[in-house]
Amino acid sequence: MKKFNKISTTAFLFLTLTTAFACNEKKQDNTVTLLSHSLQATEPSRDNTVQIALLLDTSNSMDGLINQAKSQLWDIVNEFSSAKCGNGTRPNLQIALYQYGNDNLSSSEGYVQQVLDFSSDLDEISEKLFSLTTNGGEEYCGKVIQTSLQQLPWKNNPDHLRLIFIAGNEPFDQGRYHYRTALGNAKEKDVVVNTIFCGNYEQGIHTFWKNGATMTGGEYMAIDHNKEVVHIDTPYDEIIIELNSKLNTTYISYGALGQQKMSSQKEQDYNAYEMEEAVAVKRAVSKSSRLYNNKNWDLVDAYDDDAFNIEDLETKDLPKELQQKSKTEIKAYVMAKKEEREKIQQQILDYNTKRTAYIAKHQTENNTGELENVMIQALKKQAASKNYSWE
Numbered sequence: 001m002k003k004f005n006k007i008s009t010t011a012f013l014f015l016t017l018t019t020a021f022a023c024n025e026k027k028q029d030n031t032v033t034l035l036s037h038s039l040q041a042t043e044p045s046r047d048n049t050v051q052i053a054l055l056l057d058t059s060n061s062m063d064g065l066i067n068q069a070k071s072q073l074w075d076i077v078n079e080f081s082s083a084k085c086g087n088g089t090r091p092n093l094q095i096a097l098y099q100y101g102n103d104n105l106s107s108s109e110g111y112v113q114q115v116l117d118f119s120s121d122l123d124e125i126s127e128k129l130f131s132l133t134t135n136g137g138e139e140y141c142g143k144v145i146q147t148s149l150q151q152l153p154w155k156n157n158p159d160h161l162r163l164i165f166i167a168g169n170e171p172f173d174q175g176r177y178h179y180r181t182a183l184g185n186a187k188e189k190d191v192v193v194n195t196i197f198c199g200n201y202e203q204g205i206h207t208f209w210k211n212g213a214t215m216t217g218g219e220y221m222a223i224d225h226n227k228e229v230v231h232i233d234t235p236y237d238e239i240i241i242e243l244n245s246k247l248n249t250t251y252i253s254y255g256a257l258g259q260q261k262m263s264s265q266k267e268q269d270y271n272a273y274e275m276e277e278a279v280a281v282k283r284a285v286s287k288s289s290r291l292y293n294n295k296n297w298d299l300v301d302a303y304d305d306d307a308f309n310i311e312d313l314e315t316k317d318l319p320k321e322l323q324q325k326s327k328t329e330i331k332a333y334v335m336a337k338k339e340e341r342e343k344i345q346q347q348i349l350d351y352n353t354k355r356t357a358y359i360a361k362h363q364t365e366n367n368t369g370e371l372e373n374v375m376i377q378a379l380k381k382q383a384a385s386k387n388y389s390w391e
Contacts (some may be wrong), residue, residue: 057168072372074282086387101139140175231278288345
């Protein structure tokens with residue numbers, strides 16, 4: 001009996017330790033802390049990460065869906081940037097991208113392709129979305145769900161939020177790999193699958209899209225993927241876009257990726273602007289949020305990372321304008337750019353507050369994006385179960 005009690009106590013302590021720093025707000029008792037040191041347990045990370053896998057049908061009829069994904073990514077990012085865990089921390093965001101149902105994809109792989117592994121690099125996510133093109137094909141929902149479950153490094157902390165959003169317009173039960181099997185595997189991994197039918201709501205029900213969502217406690221949604229979103233121009237749009245150009249001058253590239261990633265940053269600015277001026281404005285707002293972090297190639301973001309030491313950088317890894325400077329001069333330069341960036345970002349956010357108020361005043365109907373709306377609604381509902389809040 002004593003042996004059983006000892007095992008039970010140890011198990012209880014382990015359970016307490018693995019949840020103490022999750023999104024749920026919990027206080028750790030001092031006695032438990034002392035005992036945990038005696039057991040030499042490793043303290044779990046305080047970081048909480050939301051993982052979202054976006055599975056998009058890229059067959060011929062899905063151009064509208066892809067365009068919505070390209071233009072509304074920034075709305076979703078901007079909404080998520082204000083999310084907060086119950087313990088007061090801010091969750092990270094990782095997005096993965098799959099395409100399916102495209103004739104250009106391998107038939108032996110079930111016309112499924114991983115376009116992007118889980119990533120927090122917003123420029124990379126944008127780049128991959130803009131790389132998508134449509135072509136006819138066979139849409140196998142069960143296959144793409146199962147592939148994403150197998151290939152992606154899903155976290156196993158029960159307090160982390162793991163979501164799949166799958167969008168398409170063909171029957172959900174097509175293909176040899178049955179969707180029920182895939183969804184059973186998703187449930188075992190605690191991955192919630194949300195289904196987005198591109199078409200009539202009732203038709204989506206009849207073709208099993210609602211059933212697909214219900215199996216894991218997800219949301220079933222239907223959208224008009226060809227809906228044209230009418231953006232309201234505001235007096236603040238051009239100001240924000242101009243500030244975004246100034247924001248780009250605060251980035252200091254370093255290392256092997258530096259110049260390439262800086263070029264990609266500007267390319268994604270251009271892609272957003274080409275779609276619509278309002279999309280470029282929303283991207284600028286995202287670039288002023290905590291989620292836009294480029295510590296892998298930008299000295300300003302890297303300098304704030306505890307794991308980074310500017311002293312370890314070799315001269316060849318610095319931009320030319322810094323290669324002849326001393327370490328003290330480099331640090332002063334980085335700090336000046338950091339101060340300049342924070343000032344510009346705050347200006348963008350302030351003007352966006354005015355822009356949002358202007359739109360609310362002049363908007364006569366709901367012209368927000370279909371994909372954006374349903375994803376944000378489902379995300380907030382499911383995040384509530386993990387003790388997230390929005391402010």
